[in-house]
Amino acid sequence: MxxxxxxxxxxxxxxxxxxxxxxxxxxxxxxxxxxxxxxxxxxxxxxxxxxxxxxxxxxxxxxxxxxxxxxxxxxxxxxxxxxxxxxxxxxxxxxxxxxxxxxxxxxxxxxxxGAATAVGGLLVLWPLAVPPLLLAWVLVLTATGYVGLATVVAGACLPLLAWWSDAEPARLWFCIGIGLYLLFTHRSNLQRLREGTESRFERARLLHRLVRGQQR
Incomplete structure (x- = not known):
């Protein structure tokens, strides 16, 4: 071939x-x-x-x-x-x-x-990026309860992480593409967030409840 x-x-x-x-x-x-x-x-x-x-x-x-x-x-x-x-x-x-x-x-x-499949690709191409992205995702999810927002924020962190680590051009452009792509595929979630109609997982808001508990 x-x-x-x-x-x-x-x-x-x-x-x-x-x-x-x-x-x-x-x-x-x-x-x-x-x-x-x-x-x-x-x-x-x-x-x-x-x-x-x-x-x-x-x-x-x-x-x-x-x-x-x-x-x-x-x-x-x-x-x-x-x-x-x-x-x-x-x-x-x-x-x-x-x-x-x-x-x-x-x-x-x-x-x-596309988020889970993107994680699969990263596990092979750049596995060290996955833990900080997962941490960002968990922090946003436990603070807000919004899965879509957590995914978009984690995706936005990916090109920043590539830039900070001085990644080669192929990796940097891949990370920029993934971040923009997740923003595109979650555009309906962001629209519902602006309208106040996005579904929220209240049970996932552990960080939010912890902060409120300490303020009382």
Whole structure:
């Protein structure tokens, strides 16, 4: 196989892997299409609202796993001696998997918002970035109870972290792209926040309750 054909095959495979939606596949095993419930989104948050935390945890693991697999395969099988090195193949494959998750071929191009699949790609490409991003996500979630806002803030932290760590251009542009992409896919959440209609997980507001308790 020629190097160009191999590159195209790896990116197509990454998109097709990303198109396998964890929430829709696992939901079908339980006779449920979560796009017909809650917010209508095929992501982990709506999976939690629809079928509970155990189902949402399985969905998150599935969607992270496909990001890991798509990225790892591209790094492992990337052609050598080409203008695009193995790392570039990894970043492109992670992006293709995220696109597949949001616009899945197998599910009528109606998928999730890409956060878990992006985490899967990062676990392969830049694993040290995941703990601080997770910390930012947890802090915002426990302070506000808004999952979408927590995801957008964590995504915004990613390019800042890449800039602070003096990342190479490919990593920096990938991180900028992920941050902007999560902002785009969560635009409806941000709109509902402005309107005051966004759903809030009150039980997750642990930091908020802790601060209020200390102020009394």
């Amino acid at each position: 020629s190097p160009h054909l191999l590159t195209a095959s790896l990116l197509l495979s990454a998109y097709l892997l990303g198109s396998v939606s964890g929430s829709l596949l696992l939901g079908r095993l339980r006779g449920v299409d979560i796009r017909q419930h809650g917010s209508g989104n095929a992501g982990g948050t709506n999976a939690f609202r629809t079928l509970g935390w155990k189902f949402a945890l399985a969905v998150a693991a599935f969607d992270i796993g496909k990001g890991v697999l798509a990225t790892w395969l591209a790094l492992r099988l990337a052609p050598v001696g080409q203008p695009l090195d193995a790392a570039a193949h990894g970043y492109l494959a992670a992006t293709a998997a995220i696109l597949g998750h949001v616009w899945p071929l197998w599910h009528g191009f109606r998928g999730g918002k």
